[in-house]
Amino acid sequence: MPIADGFERRLRPLLEEIVAVYGTPFHLYDARGIIDTHRAMAAAFAGVPYRQHFAVKALPNPAVLSLLLAEGSGLDCASPVELELARSVGAGGDDVVFTSNNTTPQEYELALKTGALITFDDRSLLDRADTLPETVAFRVSPHGLSAGSRLMGDAKATKFGVPVPELADAYREARRRGVTRFGIHGMTCANELDVDRAARAAVDVIELGARIAEDVGITLDYINVGGGLGIPYRPEDRPFDFTAYADAIVAARRRCFPRSTPRILMECGRYVTGPHGVLVTRVVNRCSKGQEIVGVDASMSALMRPGFYGAYHHVSLPFAAGRPESRYDVVGSLCENMDKFAIDRSLPDPRVGDIALVHDTGAHGHAMGFTYNGRLRPAELLLTPDGDVVEIRRAERFEDYVATVRTQPVPVLSAAARPAARTARATGEQE
Numbered sequence: 001m002p003i004a005d006g007f008e009r010r011l012r013p014l015l016e017e018i019v020a021v022y023g024t025p026f027h028l029y030d031a032r033g034i035i036d037t038h039r040a041m042a043a044a045f046a047g048v049p050y051r052q053h054f055a056v057k058a059l060p061n062p063a064v065l066s067l068l069l070a071e072g073s074g075l076d077c078a079s080p081v082e083l084e085l086a087r088s089v090g091a092g093g094d095d096v097v098f099t100s101n102n103t104t105p106q107e108y109e110l111a112l113k114t115g116a117l118i119t120f121d122d123r124s125l126l127d128r129a130d131t132l133p134e135t136v137a138f139r140v141s142p143h144g145l146s147a148g149s150r151l152m153g154d155a156k157a158t159k160f161g162v163p164v165p166e167l168a169d170a171y172r173e174a175r176r177r178g179v180t181r182f183g184i185h186g187m188t189c190a191n192e193l194d195v196d197r198a199a200r201a202a203v204d205v206i207e208l209g210a211r212i213a214e215d216v217g218i219t220l221d222y223i224n225v226g227g228g229l230g231i232p233y234r235p236e237d238r239p240f241d242f243t244a245y246a247d248a249i250v251a252a253r254r255r256c257f258p259r260s261t262p263r264i265l266m267e268c269g270r271y272v273t274g275p276h277g278v279l280v281t282r283v284v285n286r287c288s289k290g291q292e293i294v295g296v297d298a299s300m301s302a303l304m305r306p307g308f309y310g311a312y313h314h315v316s317l318p319f320a321a322g323r324p325e326s327r328y329d330v331v332g333s334l335c336e337n338m339d340k341f342a343i344d345r346s347l348p349d350p351r352v353g354d355i356a357l358v359h360d361t362g363a364h365g366h367a368m369g370f371t372y373n374g375r376l377r378p379a380e381l382l383l384t385p386d387g388d389v390v391e392i393r394r395a396e397r398f399e400d401y402v403a404t405v406r407t408q409p410v411p412v413l414s415a416a417a418r419p420a421a422r423t424a425r426a427t428g429e430q431e
Contacts, residue, residue, distance in 0.1 A: 001232045001314055003278060003359050007033050010383060012318060015280070018381070018389055019355055025281040025298035026379040026395070027366050029059070031067055033276035034362070035385065038071050041268070044246035048253075049263040053097045055227055056082045058269025058363035059277075063382055063392035065089045068272070076227070076267040080110050087114065097224065097267060099139065099185060101160055105129075117265075119185045119224070123162055123170050135221055136174040137183030138162045140208060160187050164208065171216045181221045183265075184209040189228030191270065195241045198229060199248035206249065210256035220257070224265040225249060231274045233312045233360050240271065270363040277362025279303055279378075283317075283354040292328045294350045299332030300339040301375040303358060303365045307338035314359040315342045323348035330356070334373050366393070371401060 003011070007030045018028075041052055053074035056065065060082065065075060066089045075086045078100045086096050096116040100107065103125055111118050112133055119137045120126050126136070141161035162170055171182060186205030192198045202225040213220050232239050249264060279302060285295030305311040315330050328350065330342040341358050350356070369377040376396035381389055 001235045001237060001275075001359065002316065003030075003357075004033060004275060006030075007276060010387065011278070014383075014387075014389060015318065015355060019280065019282070022379075022381070024355070024378075025279060025296075025302060026381055027277055027279055027302070027361055028381045028383060028389070029064065029273065029362050029392075030276040030383050031064075032383070032385045034064065034067060034273050035071055037272050037276070038068060038073055041242060041246075041266075041272070042072065044243045045250065045264065048250050049261060050265075051263065052266045052268060052272070054272055055267050055269030056085060057367060059273045059365075060085055060367055061380055061392055062089050063390075064273065065091070069095070073272075074265075076269070077111075077116070080107050083110055083114055083116065097265065099224075099267065117183065117222075119183075120170070121161060123166060123173075126170060126174060132174065132177055132179055134179075135181040135183055136171075136179045137185050137222070137224065138167060138170050139185040139187060140164060140167055140205065142187060167208075168212055168215050171212060171218060175216065175218060182213075182218050183222040183224060183262075184212065184220060185224040185226065187226045187228070189226070189230075191230040192228055193230040193232065193237060193240055195244050198240070199245050202226075202245070202249050203252040206252045206256050209262070219260055220262040222263040222265050223253065224267065227266060227268040227271070229268055229271040231270055231360060231363075233314065235314060242271075272363075274360055274363035277360070277365060279358040279361045279365060281356050281358065283350045283352050283356055286350060286352060291344070292326060294328045294330045294347070294356075296330060296332060296341070296356055298341075298358070298378065299334045299373075299375045300336065300341075301332075301334065301370050301372060302378050303341065303361055304368050304370065305364060306341050307336070308368075313341060313361065315345055315347065316357050316359065317348055317350055317354050318357060320348040320350065320354055325349070332375070334375055336372075371396070374401060376401060 051074050053076040054068045055076045069091055074095045075091045076097045076099060077083045077086055093115040094117050098111040098116040099119040101121040108129060117135060118133050119139050121139050139161040141163045188201035189198050205225055206223055209220050209223050229240055279298055281296040281298035283294055284297045287293050300307040306313055325346050325348050327344050328347050329340055332339040366377060366380055379391060379395040380393040382392045383389055
């Protein structure tokens with residue numbers, strides 16, 4: 001939906017000047033909005049042991065991660081690179097939740113070395129691990145309302161988590177191997193705006209955790225209800241009622257754990273930063289091809305959600321007020337017909353040179369970017385709480401595009417040596 005009033009008031013007076021001195025396209029994030037959202041989440045859980053761990057995959061920029069860490073957030077990582085990024089900004093130990101899937105032994109050992117809270121996504125990882133962490137948590141497969149999400153799948157169609165019928169045995173095995181502290185993780189939602197559904201899915205995890213703890217005879221140190229809370233991408237969408245969501249979780253925890261106080265953890269990404277970013281681009285072309293087309297200088301390589309998911313992102317021309325409106329496709333310049341930010345969208349008459357904003361790009365925008373067609377990823381800028389605009393990632397250049405290319409090929413397997421090796425193996429077999 002259109003950016004928040006506060007973001008708009010802070011950005012609009014600066015926008016033309018930023019574009020004039022910096023060019024387009026670029027992503028721009030509002031630090032004040034990000035901070036305010038994190039603080040509001042913490043306030044909703046006031047008086048309860050709670051911590052939000054920002055999902056690094058949503059916006060993996062050190063400046064933003066540092067901003068959130070300073071506010072008390074932890075980080076949620078799912079790969080060695082994300083673990084290294086967390087380390088680089090000073091996050092260590094239980095500042096980090098490592099929640100991955102199909103995890104290799106090397107990745108597991110790295111997470112173990114950092115002291116992160118490790119979520120076991122499947123029983124096989126526990127069986128392969130020679131050393132277990134101090135605290136073991138299992139992610140449960142989507143069940144209850146969480147199984148109704150198109151993106152999450154149900155227990156038969158998902159690649160995530162331990163099936164509910166196998167969960168108790170997994171905890172028993174961890175306890176048999178000497179583990180004394182436990183958590184449980186639920187991947188409950190995906191861009192969910194219905195607070196009742198989201199709360200019910202979180203409560204499902206809390207209730208399941210209580211049953212498992214009683215059945216196995218363990219105490220849960222924490223319950224991680226995951227992330228997946230939605231933001232109102234469309235103008236008609238209603239914002240998610242986070243306070244009501246928190247109230248439902250706190251009430252369920254008190255009801256299900258009357259004699260203990262497991263911490264509540266979350267792993268939200270989109271909800272924290274998504275509404276507080278825009279992709280700033282310019283109109284570079286107008287033409288008619290069965291429909292009216294507005295070409296802009298950003299492409300799907302800077303924001304793939306509309307082309308990949310068919311996702312809606314609001315598009316506006318902030319300095320075109322008063323012009324007659326009509327319907328247009330807003331497109332980029334990739335050699336792909338899905339390279340479209342908007343289809344049949346009502347806009348005031350776009351003109352070449354106009355500034356255009358694609359809204360709600362503060363999560364899964366730049367992070368999901370790619371370099372197909374040599375359309376390189378744009379810069380990331382940050383509007384600071386003091387009103388400054390700073391560059392927190394420069395735009396990619398040709399040297400970045402070819403940075404991993406070997407101008408002198410490096411040998412991997414020598415064709416000349418292979419016949420000799422085969423002969424040696426054959427001789428050995430005969431002997």
